[in-house]
Structure formats: C-alpha cells, structure tokens
Amino acid sequence: MIKNILVAPLNWGLGHATRCIPIIRELENNGFTPIIASDGNALELLKKEFPHLNSLELPSYNIQYAKKSKNFKWQLIKNSPKTIKAILSEKKIVEKWILELNLSGIISDNRLGVHSKKIPSVILTHQLNVLSGKTTWISSKMHQFFIKKFAECWIPDVDNYPNLSGKLGHLRNTKMNLKHIGVLSRLEKKELPIKYKLMIILSGPEPQRTLLEEKLIHELENYKEDIVFIKGVVENNQTIEKIKNIIFYNFMQTKQLEKTFNESELVICRSGYTTIMDLARLEKKAFFIPTPGQYEQEYLAKKHKREGLVPYSKQNDFKLDDILAVDLYAGLRKIKSETNWKELFILFESE
Structure with a gap:
C-alpha cells in the first residue's frame, strides 16, 4: 500500500528546505512516497533536487527582514498579520490535501499550520526556545503552543553535551513529545584536494x-x-x-x-x-x-x-x-549521532 507523506519546509532562507533533503531520501529508502510542499526559493530548490516527486505550493509567510538590525523584531511584528493569515490558510489547504492525496502523515519544518488530527503530524524544529531579546519568554511560549498541536517534535540535534543548538533545542522540563533525532545534513565529508x-x-x-x-x-x-x-x-x-x-x-x-x-x-x-x-x-x-x-x-x-x-x-x-x-579556533567537529529512521517512521505505519 502506498503511503504518501507530506514534507513541508518553511521558506525562510534555504536551511529548512536543505535539511529536509536527507529526510525525503530516507522516506523513499523506507518505502514511503514523499510529497513536497512549500513556496518560493525553498520549493524551487526541492523541485530541482527531486524532480520525480509531486510538489505543491503553500501560501507564503511573507517573511521580510529590516535593513537595520534594531528594526528586525518590529518588522516581524508588522508582518505577523500576513503570517497568521498564511498559517490559517495552509491549515485549510492541508485538510483538503489529506483526502485528495491520500496522505498517511505530515512532516512540517516550522510551518505552523501544516498539521492535522486526522493523520500523524510531526514538526521538525531546533527552536524549542525562540530568542527575541526581552520578549524571549513570550515568543518561546507561543512557539511551544504550536508545537503541542503536533503528535511529535523532532529536534535535529543530540540530547546530550556537546551539541550544536544549545539552549535553542533543549528544555529542562517539558511534557511535550520531543525526540532528538541526531544531526541532519545532506552532505558527507570527502578527502579531496583543496581548490x-x-x-x-x-x-x-x-x-x-x-x-x-x-x-x-x-x-x-x-x-x-x-x-x-x-x-x-x-x-x-x-x-x-x-x-x-x-x-x-x-x-x-x-x-x-x-x-x-x-x-x-x-x-x-x-x-x-x-x-x-x-x-x-x-x-x-x-x-x-x-x-x-x-x-x-x-x-x-x-x-x-x-x-x-x-x-x-x-x-x-x-x-x-x-x-x-x-x-x-578548532573548527566545527562531527557530533556522534545515529538517526534511527525505521523507528521514527513507525509513526506513519498505522493503518
């Protein structure tokens, strides 16, 4: 039986899309059929990487930066009505796609409206805490509110020290269903001559x-x-x-x-x-x-x-x-981590 899994990264830079590449590969390796959904550069990049897969467009969050760093937070606040509208819109679209595409699961990389109670939904994020200066407590609680709407939260890091995300991806006490899945990268180290x-x-x-x-x-x-x-x-x-x-x-x-x-x-x-x-x-x-x-x-x-x-x-x-x-400086070092994809994907195996 074909099991279609929607993979939907946020279009904020290219990082959310590129770290979904190893997930999409592993879904295919484990017998699932990924369906890509995003917008802008993130969608275009994944379409080039996986031209054989079905790709769909979601509403843009219209994330824009201010020219001056001191205005960064206020620019995001200014854009927040558009972002909220996009989140509500993508939630409606996903509910329609569940039936039309016969979806068996969802993996959302920071797209807060891409989830459903009808099928297993995962959010991929390294930001359990969202730093925003004096408003960090509020922004973190807001993000955690959305995370709780998903069946599981996958954090691309290790749960011990040393780790890469620090206080962003680690909470001391929580009832959320968190899984540190190891460091994700589409790249491998190779010994090549320096050019x-x-x-x-x-x-x-x-x-x-x-x-x-x-x-x-x-x-x-x-x-x-x-x-x-x-x-x-x-x-x-x-x-x-x-x-x-x-x-x-x-x-x-x-x-x-x-x-x-x-x-x-x-x-x-x-x-x-x-x-x-x-x-x-x-x-x-x-x-x-x-x-x-x-x-x-x-x-x-x-x-x-x-x-x-x-x-x-x-x-x-x-x-x-x-x-x-x-x-x-020593340079970044490889973090020892193993991702048990078969165990993670059991979530999508239920009939």
Missing part, C-alpha cells in the same frame, strides 16, 4: 542577503587567493561568472555543493543552524557573520565562539583581516 582558499555561501531573506553580498565583494577586492562565491539565489538555470580570482554561482545543487565544500579550506557564511550542521558533518573551519538582528544566529555565533570552535563578526564591522582569527 579554493575561501568558500562564501549566502542565504536568507532579503535585503540582508544582498547587503552581505555587496559588503563581501567590496572586502575581497584585494584578496589574491582563489575564491568560490555561492550567492544562494535559486533560479531556473545555474549561472557561473568568473571575475579575476572569484568564481560566482547563483546556486548549487547538493552533489556539486558537497564537492565544493570539501575542496575549500575556509568557509565564510551565516550562522544559521542548518549551515552549522553541514559544517559539523564536514568538520570544516569557518567564519560566521550572523544576520543582523536575528537573535538565533547571534546566539549560535556566540555559542560556537565561546566553545573555541568558530570566530564571528557583526556584519557592519566585518573586515577581511578578521578571518585571520580562524587559525586560533
């Missing part, structure tokens, strides 16, 4: 993605070593442009990205959680530039610097000489 001194990989909502791209290009003007620069803009076709010692790509799919990571000595990137999982799997040295005003990325950057793993700089303060500090 690039620097690898720069960007993602995330505008306008901050473009602002960082422009700043980095300016800082790299006098850098002489070979650089690969992945802009994180998913378009219909891949574009490649070489300017002096820098080769630019608009985006890369998994196989090419894995090869490029392994051929690069140092990675400059955001401190997004999915990127951190990838770097840990690859055991790479990195330099973080957290998205201005995004408390989660700022916390993760500080955490990994404090542990002696990765240095970081604020976006406005970044100078190319800052990367010299990388030699003083």
Whole structure:
C-alpha cells in the first residue's frame, strides 16, 4: 500500500528546505512516497533536487527582514498579520490535501499550520526556545503552543553535551513529545584536494542577503587567493561568472555543493543552524557573520565562539583581516549521532 507523506519546509532562507533533503531520501529508502510542499526559493530548490516527486505550493509567510538590525523584531511584528493569515490558510489547504492525496502523515519544518488530527503530524524544529531579546519568554511560549498541536517534535540535534543548538533545542522540563533525532545534513565529508582558499555561501531573506553580498565583494577586492562565491539565489538555470580570482554561482545543487565544500579550506557564511550542521558533518573551519538582528544566529555565533570552535563578526564591522582569527579556533567537529529512521517512521505505519 502506498503511503504518501507530506514534507513541508518553511521558506525562510534555504536551511529548512536543505535539511529536509536527507529526510525525503530516507522516506523513499523506507518505502514511503514523499510529497513536497512549500513556496518560493525553498520549493524551487526541492523541485530541482527531486524532480520525480509531486510538489505543491503553500501560501507564503511573507517573511521580510529590516535593513537595520534594531528594526528586525518590529518588522516581524508588522508582518505577523500576513503570517497568521498564511498559517490559517495552509491549515485549510492541508485538510483538503489529506483526502485528495491520500496522505498517511505530515512532516512540517516550522510551518505552523501544516498539521492535522486526522493523520500523524510531526514538526521538525531546533527552536524549542525562540530568542527575541526581552520578549524571549513570550515568543518561546507561543512557539511551544504550536508545537503541542503536533503528535511529535523532532529536534535535529543530540540530547546530550556537546551539541550544536544549545539552549535553542533543549528544555529542562517539558511534557511535550520531543525526540532528538541526531544531526541532519545532506552532505558527507570527502578527502579531496583543496581548490579554493575561501568558500562564501549566502542565504536568507532579503535585503540582508544582498547587503552581505555587496559588503563581501567590496572586502575581497584585494584578496589574491582563489575564491568560490555561492550567492544562494535559486533560479531556473545555474549561472557561473568568473571575475579575476572569484568564481560566482547563483546556486548549487547538493552533489556539486558537497564537492565544493570539501575542496575549500575556509568557509565564510551565516550562522544559521542548518549551515552549522553541514559544517559539523564536514568538520570544516569557518567564519560566521550572523544576520543582523536575528537573535538565533547571534546566539549560535556566540555559542560556537565561546566553545573555541568558530570566530564571528557583526556584519557592519566585518573586515577581511578578521578571518585571520580562524587559525586560533578548532573548527566545527562531527557530533556522534545515529538517526534511527525505521523507528521514527513507525509513526506513519498505522493503518
């Protein structure tokens, strides 16, 4: 009997979509038929990775960043009516899809309306606590309210120390049905000759993605070593442009990205959680530039610097000489974790 599982990542940067790639692969390996649902760049990326799978569009949360970090929280509050409307809308759509697509289960990566009491529904998140400055208690309780609507919550991390998510993905006391499923990454470490001194990989909502791209290009003007620069803009076709010692790509799919990571000595990137999982799997040295005003990325950057793993700089303060500090840090290490997919997928086996 075919068991269709809806996999629906949030379109906020590319991290939610890319960490669903190993889940989609494992669903197929275990005899399930994944159906992809998202919007924007996240949907386009997964359609390119899995052209043979059915893909559907969900309403956009219309997440936008402010140009100034101090306005980040207020921009999200301003956008919240649109976000709430999208959550209510996607809930209605999912109820319709359950019948039309004969769904046996749902895996939602931070899409808060993609769940149902009619079939087993899982939320994938590393944010049990949602940092928002002075309002962290409120934002965390609100997120936990939505998490409780799902049958299970899968956290892509280990439940012990050392771990990658810190206080984001760990609660001391809770009655929620939480499962730490291990570190998720679509990438594998390979021993390849180093081709690039620097690898720069960007993602995330505008306008901050473009602002960082422009700043980095300016800082790299006098850098002489070979650089690969992945802009994180998913378009219909891949574009490649070489300017002096820098080769630019608009985006890369998994196989090419894995090869490029392994051929690069140092990675400059955001401190997004999915990127951190990838770097840990690859055991790479990195330099973080957290998205201005995004408390989660700022916390993760500080955490990994404090542990002696990765240095970081604020976006406005970044100078190319800052990367010299990388030699003083250990780099991200592989976290020992095993994901028991058969055990996790038992949830979807009930008739």
